[in-house]
Amino acid sequence: MDALGPALVGGILASTSGISVPPPQDPIPPARNSWGYTLGAQDGGSPGSDGGKAVRDPQGTSRTADHSSQMGPHDCRTLSDNVQVCIPSHAHGGAAKPSPAELALTRWTRLPIPAPVVRTAPPRRAGGLVGLPEWFWVTNWRPLTARAAARGVWARMTARPQGMTIDPGYGERAVHCPGPGTAYDNSLPAASQHTRCSYTFTRSSLYQPGHAYRVRVQVVWGGTWIGSDGSSGVLPPTTRSTTLRLRIAEAQALYGRGRT
Template sequence: MLAYGLSSLLAVALLAVPGDGDGAEVKAQPWGYLITGRQGPRPGAANRSGSGSNVTCKYTPWHVDGQQNGGLEFVDPASNPNSKPRGDGAYYLIECSDGYRDVLWVQGDIGQTVTSEQLARQAYALIPIAPPKVLTAPPRGSDALVGLPHWFYLRKGEWKAKSKRLEVGAVWAEATATPQKMTVDAGDGKTITCDGPGTAYDPSKRADQQRSSCSYRYLHPKGAYQASVTVTWNGTWRGSGGSGGTLPSITRTVTFPIRVSEAQALVTKG
């Protein structure tokens, strides 16, 4: 773990303010610089995890020999292929409020230069990702049956990557959020993980002719299980100068009731 306690920290505030458009501007401040982007209102923003529209990063000069870093354990900048020296600049330890931490090479003066890393993190915060729109079979509002598979799947078009790009002068960055997995909490203490958006049920086909890639069998009847479906998005970015890397994951969740009934058997004589 890295210890804290260094002085002369340079703070960089990444703020997203209400409005339209993807523009970004940089303003010099006594403590560093301020990057301002714009975003429109997004549903479900309060449920965002891993990243947000207000991420604060601290930059501390980092000495490659590891002897003048205020007691912090040595980190080899060469271990990060995206932080190789390019032109005039210096190594900095970057520590962000969402948990991101690394040693990066920053060209020029950190107090006056916008990096593609900073623009990427700002662009990532501007990507609109809403809670998943989940369909089921039997349809939501209808009873699930004990012992039979209950299908979970997303509406068409939900499972696709989303990107946002920002530019400041010659510096640019594009962040991308890509759905990676769908997790279903059945509400009875069991959880399943699906690698994709599930398989859409086709009412024009017989049930025995179809197979689900994301389903669960309830074993006991109940008036209302509180089920929840969570989609996890992974983040990546690329930017000017051949830079790039990963970003914290994003999750979005929706919760709804599922009523489960016993299947009724028909018995005939003769």
């Protein structure tokens, strides 16, 4: 009977079991799974590919692998803190036509929206009084329009003031107004006039820097746009503000006893 155990041949331990072991393969040969993707590596360790050969998906439909749907280069431009517009570039390096949305956003960041022109009652030159409502209103509260065009594409924008905030300037709560405020009419009795944009100071400005409060009036603007292709959209809000100095005095009342 032939021995099946190992034998010492020429000082080398050799197996006489007759079992053939294939040598290791490096790199691992590619293998395609049921989805048609190639696993493993090709010669030199490069990723596997199907070479455009017809593969069969799990439903049994024959198809040809296509690797040409790659995202091409894009030209990106940051228009504001939260807005970035990207458009595809042509293969020859030239930029594609801008979209109406890009034109509108670019023009919006450069639109000359004015700071609010504010009037008060009592007027600032005369100063106000503690306990007396100080009226505020904006005189240039009106919409603006603008148009931008490039390479046959255009966008038309409309900007509108949407609300006003009055910050009295010494840590007190601000007042929010839905509109421009109401102008005070000196020809009418005070009791017959009302406004939603006023602030009542509770202490004088004597101990403020320059003996005056620094009141900040801010207007929020919103915008919309319409494009040459019929598209439209809403533009991000923006603000404009004016700071004014307002003196507030404390009225003193003197009471005396008459002589008999």
